[in-house]
Amino acid sequence: MYLHRVITTFELAIGSIGDSSSGASIKSYLAEFFATLLFVFAGVGSAIAYGKLTSDAALDPAGLVAIAIAHALALFVGVSMAANISGGHLNPAVTFGLAIGGNITVITGAVPTHGVADGMSGLQGVVFEIIITFALVYTVYATTADPKKGALGTIAPIAIGFIVGANILAAGPFSGGSFGPAAVNGDFSHS
Numbered sequence: 001m002y003l004h005r006v007i008t009t010f011e012l013a014i015g016s017i018g019d020s021s022s023g024a025s026i027k028s029y030l031a032e033f034f035a036t037l038l039f040v041f042a043g044v045g046s047a048i049a050y051g052k053l054t055s056d057a058a059l060d061p062a063g064l065v066a067i068a069i070a071h072a073l074a075l076f077v078g079v080s081m082a083a084n085i086s087g088g089h090l091n092p093a094v095t096f097g098l099a100i101g102g103n104i105t106v107i108t109g110a111v112p113t114h115g116v117a118d119g120m121s122g123l124q125g126v127v128f129e130i131i132i133t134f135a136l137v138y139t140v141y142a143t144t145a146d147p148k149k150g151a152l153g154t155i156a157p158i159a160i161g162f163i164v165g166a167n168i169l170a171a172g173p174f175s176g177g178s179f180g181p182a183a184v185n186g187d188f189s190h191s
Helices: 002-008 023-053 061-086 092-100 122-145 155-175 179-185
Strands: none
Touching: 023 061, 061 155, 092 122, 122 155
């Protein structure tokens, strides 16, 4: 019985080009674009600001916390802004997970490279990224993707923002928290 439930939760829906080019879809794409733009601006901006405000090239614990908080708050705001329009994914891993779960169609979901820290292997970086990506996608599913739960209101964007902040605190110094772009670009020069 458990295996049947697992198999039936994989509900891949392809969709159509017409669905993905409708006015509502275009509005969703724009919402995701602007919410992601603001999230990346605040997150990357916090890291750049840290570099400008300190003469030390090494990231200290206080700087890591500040950068994690900036990301958490920016993601909370971004998800909140786009949630009612597009679902507020802001992350390709979340979009991919929702497409695999049948919450969005594959066609609708088709829309700076970092390396790992010195002394870490590429495999260790991948393990970190698998864990933090799982934590993010699981948080999204646990707080937003199940229509049987009803509306969770503001708690979902807060939880999603907090898990990203926590992931940055846990993995940021090791894998940069964005090993995925390195994999896509094939640039593992720091691994």
